[in-house]
Each structure stands twice: as structure tokens, then as C-alpha cells.
Amino acid sequence: MGGVSVRDVPRILSIAGTDPTGGAGIQADLKSIAANGGYGMAVVTALVAQNTHGVRSVHTPPAAFLREQLDAVSDDVVLDAVKIGMLGSAGVARTVGAWLADVRPPAVVLDPVMVASSGDRLLSRDAEDALRGLLHGVDLVTPNLPELAALLGEEPARGWEQALDQGRRLAGAYDTAVLVKGGHLAGAAAPDALVMPDGGGFTVCEFSSVRVETKNTHGTGCSLSSAVATLFARTGSWVAALGAAKAWLQEALETADLLEVGTGHGPVNHFAGLWRRGLAPLPVSSGTGVPPAGDRTAELWSRTAGVRKEIAALDFVRGLGDGTLDSAVFGRYLAQDAIYLRGYARALARASELAPTLQEQLFWAESARGALEAELELHRNWLHANAGHGGVPGPRDVPADPAEGLAPGPVTRGYLDHLLGTNRHRDDRLEYARLVGAVLPCFWVYADAGAELAAGNHASHPYREWLDTYADPAFAAATVRAVGILEGVLAGNENQRRAAEEAFAQSVQWEHDFFAAG
Structure with missing residues (x-):
């Protein structure tokens, strides 16, 4: 959106709902931002009563108060990237869209919270339409496969090639980069692909990691998208940011069971690497340095x-x-x-x-x-x-x-x-x-x-x-x-x-x- 400037400690704003157990929403965003070397800030779109078993109720503050929060941050702090998560209503989505148009942050990542893990739709039809309206003003959208299909008005992809095709069409329709995530597919590998419009065609950069057998995956989408926003602000490269974010998330998933938070689907271990060895150095700004994919x-x-x-x-x-x-x-x-x-x-x-x-x-x-x-x-x-x-x-x-x-x-x-x-x-x-x-x-x-x-x-x-x-x-x-x-x-x-x-x-x-x- 605006001009990108690479910073060692970028200032990242999360716009999302809450999770009192700390595994998703702004709590997960702030942990992910910190774990990947950024300074995190948060504007609350919704107060959510939830735990590792699910959502109980949601309270949405007035849209005017949301705009006051947004203005209070951007009037004072220079933002290097913005991550958008749960919006919840058409009014909230339109308020965030108007603020983006006024402020024009350097980089915006949208994690479209539209479909629950149960498959239930979380937004009304007018809220979904308002969310689609945001796509023209973001740099990267990170849907899971059901959300990717919902943005296109289609059924979820059953295979990787179909998912890539949906990613290309969404990227082409809104002229924005799309992270296609294969986590909902079966198999030992967990594929992802960064689909970027490129002069009438697309550049598709595919990634793969070993699927981690754990039930503790709560907030994975929130965590990945905020990590990518942070790492992009540190490197200036979406490819380098995604590669480093996936390596970080892999370790967070592999050690998630150690946390023992809740009796349902618990959170990932955001600070596993930081606690073990300190913050890992980044690749150089050219974006070609590649981190290991795991301990081995x-x-x-x-x-x-x-x-x-x-x-x-x-x-x-x-x-x-x-x-x-x-x-x-x-x-x-x-x-x-x-x-x-x-x-x-x-x-x-x-x-x-x-x-x-x-x-x-x-x-x-x-x-x-x-x-x-x-x-x-x-x-x-x-x-x-x-x-x-x-x-x-x-x-x-x-x-x-x-x-x-x-x-x-x-x-x-x-x-x-x-x-x-x-x-x-x-x-x-x-x-x-x-x-x-x-x-x-x-x-x-x-x-x-x-x-x-x-x-x-x-x-x-x-x-x-x-x-x-x-x-x-x-x-x-x-x-x-x-x-x-x-x-x-x-x-x-x-x-x-x-x-x-x-x-x-x-x-x-x-x-x-x-x-x-x-």
C-alpha cells in the first residue's frame, strides 16, 4: 500500500478479536509479533468469550469506538505493517476499510476469519461482502481452504492443484497476493503456496513442511499471518517472510504439546525457539537466505x-x-x-x-x-x-x-x-x-x-x-x-x-x- 521500509524491530498493529485463553486473536498475534522480532500493538474489534473448546459468546463494541482506537494508534505511531483478523460485522469491516484508505499503511495482511473449524460460516452475507471489499486494499490475504472457497463463492478445494487454481483466481480478481494453505488436506506434508500477480500472470512460490501430529493447533492461522506481517517488515520480501514464518511455526507446532494449556485444542508454542536459543538471525534483506525447516x-x-x-x-x-x-x-x-x-x-x-x-x-x-x-x-x-x-x-x-x-x-x-x-x-x-x-x-x-x-x-x-x-x-x-x-x-x-x-x-x-x- 504505502512505501515499505525495512526495520530491525518493526511496529506491527493487529486488528482482531480477543481470546482470553491466549491461543488466538490479538493475544496470539502479539506473541507471534514478539517471537519474530517486532513490537506489537492491538486494536480490539470484538470481545470473545472462548476457551480451547470453542466460542461461547461475542460482544462487539460500537464501530465508532473501533475508529477511535485505530486513530489513537495511527495519530501517534508510525506503522510498518498491519495484520487484520476477526472483523465480525459489515460495519466493522467498512470502518477498518475506511481507516486503511486514510492511513495507507506500508503493508497489510488480512486473515479472513469466515469459517469455523466445524465448517460453520461465522459472518452474515453482508459482512462477507464487506470483507471482500477489503481485498482491494491489502497486500496479502491468508485464507484457509474453506475461507478461500467462501471468498470465491465456491466449494472448498479437495486437492492441491484445485486449491492453487482458486488461489490464482482470487489473486487475479483482487490484484493481491494470496497465501494458499494446504493444512486442511490429507497427507504427511503440509503444502503452502504464495501466489503473486505478475504482469498478467502469476508467480507461484510453493513451500512444504512436515505435518505435525498434534491437536494443539488453536490460533495457527492468526499466528502465521501476524508472523508473516512482522517478517515482511523486517526483510522487505514476502517469500523470505513466509519461509521464515513457516520454519518458526513448525517449531511452535512441534512443541505445542509441552504447554498443556486447556483440555481441548490448545495453542501453539509461540516462544519455543526464543526460550531455547534466543531470537534467530534473519536472512539478509535480499531474501535468499533460507532457514532450516526443523531440528533435523x-x-x-x-x-x-x-x-x-x-x-x-x-x-x-x-x-x-x-x-x-x-x-x-x-x-x-x-x-x-x-x-x-x-x-x-x-x-x-x-x-x-x-x-x-x-x-x-x-x-x-x-x-x-x-x-x-x-x-x-x-x-x-x-x-x-x-x-x-x-x-x-x-x-x-x-x-x-x-x-x-x-x-x-x-x-x-x-x-x-x-x-x-x-x-x-x-x-x-x-x-x-x-x-x-x-x-x-x-x-x-x-x-x-x-x-x-x-x-x-x-x-x-x-x-x-x-x-x-x-x-x-x-x-x-x-x-x-x-x-x-x-x-x-x-x-x-x-x-x-x-x-x-x-x-x-x-x-x-x-x-x-x-x-x-x-
Whole structure:
């Protein structure tokens, strides 16, 4: 809406109803904002008598008093983001809409509270119409699947592709980003997707996390939306905000049973990570840094910290970052990278073949396609643009396939032998675990190294176009999803975990050697 300014401690306003047990509404919003590094404020739309078993009654203050609350905050405090939750009536929705039009906060996230977990509609028809009217003035809407369907006047999606289709149509109708949440679907994975209008089309960034078996999910939607609003105000990136918010919420769900609040559907553990280790550092503002998806990937990531530190100190990486890298050296690196990508795509295709779920199969297949199409095209464009300079072949010598006629160097050959597995596991589950571990560093290490490289990019940088790829939201989203898949694999049996861990550690070392060979 207004201009976005990134702040270390953003000022976030929640506009929502109350929950005296603290699991949902403004109480959950304030906890989520604080847990994710923001300063939370709250304007109350409704006083709700509820507990972990359900709502007993609702008292709605006059709309004029709601406007007084809103004005009292915005007349005095500069707001960095606003999260809107329960509105309850058409008058409340219209009052909030009028205030948004007057104040124009930098970022607005709407969690449309429309359908109870029982499936009952919570709003009258005129209140639903007033809520839809708000969609034109928000930056992100975060409905669950029944609410997504209600906003469109349809039945809830029964599958993920149908849900994505509804998300695209809602985003197109109101020109706003839509978070499609797959929590109501069955399966071991909990998919989410950020659908963003993009010049007549859509950018769809998919995320996945392991579904947590717990009844204590009260206030999950409130908590996620307020966390995303806070993290967007800290990063300036919706993709980075959602990736970090999902990682935080995963931990809050995994430890929710420890709280023992109420005898019904209890709250998530908002401060689990903060109590355990302090506030986690954010990715750099480019939005490409990707956090672990849970304890297992966090531990594995930590084990490789030494090698990743060595990667950052390599002359090739430092020269690429500050622009002093010799173009002939970069050209030779690209040639080997083109060869590598051909083999890497085969490994991704094999992962797709062995994937246990359709969602993972589609993800790996799309990743293989991206490696062959988008990545190789970038290689060819750079080689063609620099043809005749620094030892790069002339324009007529740059083939459609930049790897054509090239021989792999010893590091390239060794890395590909590792990826493609000369000694494959006979058990497909073990082979899939090995493959996931083996291909992940090409996502995650590049995102990690690329965050710092992209942060130093500028208009006259000789490798500007190349460094831009590290700030690509789609790449960040794919990395987040890949790390989520790895978290699920590491939750398997001991043999699967060991296969994935060993392959991951070896690939991180190969990533080091590949950069060093450049």
C-alpha cells in the first residue's frame, strides 16, 4: 500500500478479536509479533468469550469506538505493517476499510476469519461482502481452504492443484497476493503456496513442511499471518517472510504439546525457539537466505558450517562478489557448470521418479526442468554476450546447449558420479533419501552463499545479471521447499537418515571443490 521500509524491530498493529485463553486473536498475534522480532500493538474489534473448546459468546463494541482506537494508534505511531483478523460485522469491516484508505499503511495482511473449524460460516452475507471489499486494499490475504472457497463463492478445494487454481483466481480478481494453505488436506506434508500477480500472470512460490501430529493447533492461522506481517517488515520480501514464518511455526507446532494449556485444542508454542536459543538471525534483506525447516535440518546444516565458511573465503567466491573475478576464469567455470547442470537435472529427475508423494514428484520434476531451461539459458546468454573476450568462444561458436562438445573436469566428473550414484541403493526408499541429501546443497549452499553475494550487487557490477539470480524469489521458495522435503526424509528410519546425511555432507564438500576449481 504505502512505501515499505525495512526495520530491525518493526511496529506491527493487529486488528482482531480477543481470546482470553491466549491461543488466538490479538493475544496470539502479539506473541507471534514478539517471537519474530517486532513490537506489537492491538486494536480490539470484538470481545470473545472462548476457551480451547470453542466460542461461547461475542460482544462487539460500537464501530465508532473501533475508529477511535485505530486513530489513537495511527495519530501517534508510525506503522510498518498491519495484520487484520476477526472483523465480525459489515460495519466493522467498512470502518477498518475506511481507516486503511486514510492511513495507507506500508503493508497489510488480512486473515479472513469466515469459517469455523466445524465448517460453520461465522459472518452474515453482508459482512462477507464487506470483507471482500477489503481485498482491494491489502497486500496479502491468508485464507484457509474453506475461507478461500467462501471468498470465491465456491466449494472448498479437495486437492492441491484445485486449491492453487482458486488461489490464482482470487489473486487475479483482487490484484493481491494470496497465501494458499494446504493444512486442511490429507497427507504427511503440509503444502503452502504464495501466489503473486505478475504482469498478467502469476508467480507461484510453493513451500512444504512436515505435518505435525498434534491437536494443539488453536490460533495457527492468526499466528502465521501476524508472523508473516512482522517478517515482511523486517526483510522487505514476502517469500523470505513466509519461509521464515513457516520454519518458526513448525517449531511452535512441534512443541505445542509441552504447554498443556486447556483440555481441548490448545495453542501453539509461540516462544519455543526464543526460550531455547534466543531470537534467530534473519536472512539478509535480499531474501535468499533460507532457514532450516526443523531440528533435523538445523543440526545437519550446523555440521557443515566449517566447509561453508571455507566456501565464502575462496578467491573465486570473493572475486565474484566484488566483481574482480577474471572473466576468463568465470567463463571456464560456466562451461563446467553447464556440464554439471545436465547431470544435476538427471539426478533431480531420478528423485522425481522415486518420490513417495505426487507433490514431491512434481517439485523435483519442475526443478529438473528449471535446471535445463532457465539455468542453461542464463549460461548461454552470458557466454554469448561475452563472446570473443577473455577466452570465451566467438558468437557463432556458442551452441544452443552451452555444454555441447565440452569435456568435464575432474571435479565436475567426481561431483556427478556422486550425484548419479555409481553404487545405487537397491531399496528405492534409501536411494530417494540419498538423492534428496545429495541434491540439496546445490539449492541451499547457493542460497546461503548467494545471499551475501546478492547483497553486494549493483548496477555496474560485471556479474550483475548472474548475482541477480541469487535474489530470485522463485529460487528462494524452491530452496525452502527442498529443505522441507529433506526435513521429512531425515524423520525416516535410521538407514534413510544416515543415507541422506552422508550424501548431504559429501555434496557440500563437492560444492566447495567446484567453486575452488573455478
